[in-house]
Amino acid sequence: MFNVDNIRKDFPILQREVNGRPLIYLDNAATSQTPQQVIDVIVDYYSNYNANIHRGVHSLSQEATDAYEQAREKIRAHFNAKKSHEIIFTSGTTDSINLVANGFSSILESEDEIIVSALEHHSNIVPWQMLCERTGARLKVLPMDENGELLIDELDNLLSNKTKLVFVNHISNALGTINPIKTIIDKAHKVGAAVLIDGAQSCPHIKPDVQDLDVDFYVCSAHKICGPTGVGMLYGKEEWLNKMEPYRGGGEMIDQVSFEKTTYAGLPHKFEAGTPNVCGGIAFGAAIDYMNSIGFDNIANYENELLHYATEQLLEIEGLKIYGPKELTHKTSVISFNVRNIHPYDIGTLLDKMGIAVRTGHHCAQPIMDFFKIPGTIRASFMFYNTKEEIDQFVASLKKSILMLS
Structure with a gap:
């Protein structure tokens, strides 16, 4: 059975804090985190x-x-x-x-x-x-x-x-x-x-x-x-x-x-x-x-839940625009967005102060940003070890950041 709480125990880094806050890691499209099972293999190789x-x-x-x-x-x-x-x-x-x-x-x-x-x-x-x-x-x-x-x-x-x-x-x-x-x-x-x-x-x-x-x-x-x-x-x-x-x-x-x-x-x-x-x-x-061992069907189903849950919450924020397919069946667990005329870097910096890791910029895809005539986006990307509670905290922190920058 898929149990996200048990899965999270496999990832030591998810237990740490950033800027005095529990880490919420939403930059998985750049690099995913590494479970203890893989870390152990690395240690075993160099040790033995x-x-x-x-x-x-x-x-x-x-x-x-x-x-x-x-x-x-x-x-x-x-x-x-x-x-x-x-x-x-x-x-x-x-x-x-x-x-x-x-x-x-x-x-x-x-x-x-x-x-x-x-x-x-x-x-x-x-x-x-x-x-x-x-x-x-x-x-x-x-x-x-x-x-x-x-x-x-x-x-x-x-x-x-x-x-x-x-x-x-x-x-x-x-x-x-x-x-x-x-x-x-x-x-x-x-x-x-x-x-x-x-x-x-x-x-x-x-x-x-x-x-x-x-x-x-x-x-x-x-x-x-x-x-x-x-x-x-x-x-x-x-x-x-x-x-x-x-x-x-x-x-x-x-x-x-x-x-x-x-x-x-x-x-x-x-x-x-x-x-x-x-x-x-x-x-x-x-x-x-x-x-x-987690199972790719389990991963896909759970991440799809996260994508729908986060999309619904983000679209309630006034002035927030999501870039990419409107049909969520045409995309995976990535949400790339901007809020009004606030620069993505400014929002990303404030989110980091609250322990939330997102990616900002053109994501090594400048032609896409040029097509939309924007300097970049804020990108939140989810993996099977993320939770709806983390999304709640992300959305709350995003709203707080927007107020601070408005």
């Missing part, structure tokens, strides 16, 4: 079998290698990838996207076109702009509407036999919009284009099935899914990963090295040069285990 992997014959190295590769298998099973070597460990979503962008540098030609959506995080815009500068390919944008939803019908006008890549986030980090990625993938594949889905915001709330989606690349970060920072995942179909050149050169990614010529290792090591974040990868697997 810290060693470099894949290269050592001694016991510690073999133990670390086994744990690291078991984590890869956990991630493969969670995302339902066909093969474990289709899972590449990276430093996070941004690194994963850059890996693919670099890999396509030798594939794209000057007449080719790539498409990104208007809802993207900077990490799913800038690498593709850099790729276009290197190759001469053209970047096109799938537009959005006033509800913060993509104009999917426009995709048919943008796609052509010149389209080689399409990029879109599964869920918008700035607005919480859930994008119809299955439709986008199917349309792109009809013209022979590959698709990369940024799953950074979806993976804490949804359990993606990459085979069912038939997606070519899917990326995410562990720190959004109750895991540590500095580690993430790239899923890529084997045939695409084999076509791409390595992102970095160094140890681990080689087969044979001489001063005349170097040959590369097979997947996944081809893309994992150097000593990896061994502990991070193992803890990533532990975080996946933890999330699955």
Whole structure:
């Protein structure tokens, strides 16, 4: 049974105070908190079998290698990838996207076109702009509407036999919009284009099935899914990963090295040069285990309750505007809003004084803010360990902040 009070006991940080007030953490879209079960795995690694992997014959190295590769298998099973070597460990979503962008540098030609959506995080815009500068390919944008939803019908006008890549986030980090990625993938594949889905915001709330989606690349970060920072995942179909050149050169990614010529290792090591974040990868697997022990259906149902509850309360505040889908079935547990002409930073600062952590600014999604002609928003984002009582305190503190700034 889902019991939020018991779940909260798993998270030591939720017991602390900020500015003399109990912490209310509503910045989960930036980084989720880490349960004791994952912290214990990190401590156990450094206490008992810290060693470099894949290269050592001694016991510690073999133990670390086994744990690291078991984590890869956990991630493969969670995302339902066909093969474990289709899972590449990276430093996070941004690194994963850059890996693919670099890999396509030798594939794209000057007449080719790539498409990104208007809802993207900077990490799913800038690498593709850099790729276009290197190759001469053209970047096109799938537009959005006033509800913060993509104009999917426009995709048919943008796609052509010149389209080689399409990029879109599964869920918008700035607005919480859930994008119809299955439709986008199917349309792109009809013209022979590959698709990369940024799953950074979806993976804490949804359990993606990459085979069912038939997606070519899917990326995410562990720190959004109750895991540590500095580690993430790239899923890529084997045939695409084999076509791409390595992102970095160094140890681990080689087969044979001489001063005349170097040959590369097979997947996944081809893309994992150097000593990896061994502990991070193992803890990533532990975080996946933890999330699955809670159950993604339970998580989705509970977070949906929080979203409805918070939305109803916030909309009662005069002058408050929520950006993003009006239909709550089209979004996840993110509320991005402003209050009249009060700057979001000022409200965020006052909320922090009351122990409440929210995110303010453009959320690394400046084109979205430019579309709405605003400098940024206040973003409250919920996870399954938040409570309705915390939302009550958040709303009360927000009203107090508004009075102070009016």
